[in-house]
Amino acid sequence: MSGEVRVVVAVVLQTVVVVVAAPFLVGVLRQVRARWEGRVGQGLLQPWRDLVKLARKEPLQANGSTVVAWVAPVVVLGSGLLLAALVPTVTTAGPARLPADLFVVVSVLLVGTVALGLLGLDAGSAFGGMGSSRHLTIAALVEPTVLLAVYALSVPVGSTALGPIVEGRLADPGRVVAPAGVLAVVALAIAVVAETARIPVDNPSTHLELTMVHEAMVLESSGRDLAAVELGSWLRLSVLLALVANLVVPWGVATAGDGPGLPALAVGVVAVVVKTAVSGVLLATAEVFMAKLRLFRVPELLTGSFVLAFLAVTGSYVIG
Amino acid sequence: MSLRLGLLAVLSLALVAACAGGALGTAARQRVSPLLGALVGAAAVWTGALAWSGGTGGLVVGTVLPGVGARYAPDRLGGAFLVLVGAVTVLASVWALDGARGTAASRTAWVAYPLFVLGLLGVMAAADVVAFLLAWEVMAVASAVLVLADHAHRPEVVGAGLWYAGMTQLSFLLVLGGFAVLASAAGGTAWADLARLAPDAGATGLGVGLLLLGFVTKAGAVPVHVWLPRAHPEAPSHVSALMSAAMVKAGVYGVLLVVVRLFPAGPSWWGLVLLVVGSVSAVFGILQAGVAADLKRLLAYSTTENVGLILVAVGAAQVTTARGDVATGHVLLVAALLLTSGHAAAKSVLFLTAGSVLHATGLRDLDRLGGLGRTMPWTCGAFGVAALGAAGLPVTAGFVAEWTLLQALVHAGGPADPRLGLVSALAVTVVALTAGLALMTFTKAFGIAFLGRPRSDGAAAAHEVGRAERVAAALGALAVLGLGLVPGPMATAAVRALGVDGVTAAGTTLAAGVRLGGVAAAPGAVGGAAAGADGLVPVLDPLALSLATLAALVVVAGVVARLRRRAARRAVELGWGCGGARVSPRMQYTATSYAEPLVRIFDAPLGVSRSVATTTADAPYVVRAMSFRQRVRDVFEEHGYRPLLRAAARVGDAGRALHNGSVHRYLAWSFATFVVVLGLAAR
Structure with missing residues (x-):
């Protein structure tokens, strides 16, 4: 196989792995939570079953809603798929014309965010608008943290492309524990929690509409529309979690230098599945022992993460 | 090909358009004037493209003031801005074919419109100080006339027009002062003469400071943005589009003229000033x-934000x-x-829509x-x-x-x-x-x-x-x-x-x-194992x-098409009706x-102030009615301009004591002025 074909194969494999694994990750999160709360839980397969069930049902569309009702879910799913292809989870290889530039990754993420926000406004219900407003407020406040964390991560490598950042950490593990690197990853982790609507920013399993953020926007969606939105959101969660895991524990990822051959890719798949599952268990455990913040306390959390990210940037200049 | 022809075409088309606007009847004007406006824009795009690709030549106006000539010869940067202004003019004029009605299509408005465009283009094409200032003033006056188009019907237009006229003349005075300082220090008015000044000299610093202040006023940066959220909403929409997408850029062009063309080796504090102004504008504007x-007010403030980002970029470049x-x-x-x-x-489309x-x-x-x-x-x-x-x-x-x-x-x-x-x-x-x-x-x-x-x-x-x-x-x-x-x-x-x-x-x-x-990054700084020499650019x-997204979506579309055959979409009155949440449109988020x-x-x-008043029945828990008021203010206007305006009014009041209606006193003032002028002249 020539190099380019191998890169394409690696990227497609990476996307497929993430798509297959994302519902399982959600299953892991729910199962861990259930066990901590003393319940039996639904099993790891339940999100997949839900997805298939939803996809087969007819979507209902409220009178007066527009094409956004079915376009927005597709956009959310498309944004998730693109993230799965771009972000180095299994391999750091990528097409030369399309490097996993973090600024591009963030904007792809934001396209999904906006699509969800518009979906919430489309049907013209009170709760949808509420969720949309909150969702976009949080997204706006997370943005400085994300971009500054990107900046801090890019300083030692001289590039904002994720491939070189992860490979740089692999080549020089000292960077993983360097103060600037740690601060940046912690800030990024908080931003990821906010972007993926987890506790303490949003409660994914809430049934109380007035506290909803993410759930309020998708209340009006049903059938395959809902399936697309859910899968898109799960993809976003899995990719970002895997990214943080790869930044903290870069070992195992198939590097571009391997010209990723099949053995390296196999190792990469196993490594990322293990890493993401472990971080999923940790995330779910942390969530059990935390309460959701009041909406107007969220800015305080995000200001804190921003300060960490800013320290990371300044620290990366002073102490490396 | 010489630029002279293009500039002549722009000038003559604009003058023809202004005359047509004045001479034609209402029905003919509504058809012809927008088309002539679009032609002016097209000619500007053509001329600008020539200048952008390195065309030479120019137009010399022999006498604009007694004994003073002006030269219009856009360089590549000016050409780029000519193309931009021309393209926006074409869009706005085409839109105006249907969109300009009533007072927006009055005789005065269609005379002022081509002159406004001409002034804008003149600013970008000017090759010396006189040409620049002349065009700047034409632009300022004509745009003020356009803002006032609907003054007879809506009183708020008058206020907006006053604010706009005041701020735009302030900007003119600052630019005039800045250029006057620079030109007297350089001994010439052409850009080439000004560029010979030492950037770190005191006079240059003063002149550049005045110029930058004048230009950011035109660009709508904080704290001199106050005209923007008033004038943009009240002006006719195609004029708002032109003002926001093109005229504000005249300010940006001015800033670039100073820091890129005249003084590329300027000290870093210019950049820091621009950075601070730009940062405050960006965040405050958004x-x-x-x-x-208000949709158009939203767009106007977003213009302030965008100008802020541009100033951040220019300032950071300078630093x-x-x-x-x-x-x-x-x-x-x-x-x-x-x-x-x-x-x-983006902004021309937003204002037009x-x-x-x-x-x-x-x-x-x-x-x-x-x-x-x-x-x-x-x-x-x-x-x-x-x-x-x-x-x-x-x-x-x-x-x-x-x-x-x-x-x-x-x-x-x-x-x-x-x-x-x-x-x-x-x-x-x-x-x-x-x-x-x-x-x-x-x-x-x-x-x-x-x-x-x-x-x-x-x-x-x-x-x-x-x-x-x-x-x-x-x-x-x-x-x-x-x-x-x-x-x-x-x-x-x-x-x-x-x-x-x-x-x-x-x-x-x-x-x-x-x-x-x-x-x-320098190759030595790279820590990655696999990054090639070119991998980090x-x-x-x-x-x-x-295309990558499309490839992913093709797969999704295939799946959706299969699912669609199984279960079609169904329209329902209520998608999800918790508590009848869709009963009234008033229950939506606004x-x-x-x-x-x-x-x-x-x-x-x-600067938010809000008040909630609750009217209760006998018990405090039985609420009859509630009123909620919330006001968002512009803190810069509240704390910057209001005190200034009050102080100006006080000075004016004090000045009233000087003229009490007595002719003797006025003669005495005249005589005193005469003596002072003689004294200054004889010095």
């Missing part, structure tokens, strides 16, 4: 836009260049031009709009694309520009220069916060106006607008997408306009992305990104409620 409920990192400085300048073009494309919404519904108030996506699909589509551009999302011109800016900022400084690193970290913060809030602002603007259900009768009775309005909006939206999908040619053209390097088109074909060679290829979290979080910089 916050105000985020909480605005990095002055500190020795010339290559990154060049990339930042290119980012400034990309921001300028992206903003011009806002005008279409105004026609269709009679409303600018977002709180009363809604559901226009079904009744006005063309307008909705164009507004949506332009909103994406204004929010800086892929694949639009705004995204490419913000990406370039961010890439250049994170590569500025580096370990070699921590102080510059701190500056760029703060700049990245500003850009990030601005981008995040812009996302919310434009989701609100689009979602509240075009989605959901109509919140008033006017919105419910909306209809799609005429063909010319749709064509203009669609063309502009195509420009936003085109510049975003294939940014390479525009980036290389920007490089040529600025006479810098560091940015190239990635790929050799026309379908090219952007490659920032200027900010590549930031590359953006939106077309490849779109623009004001959408922005409520922002108002709460940023209440201090927004």
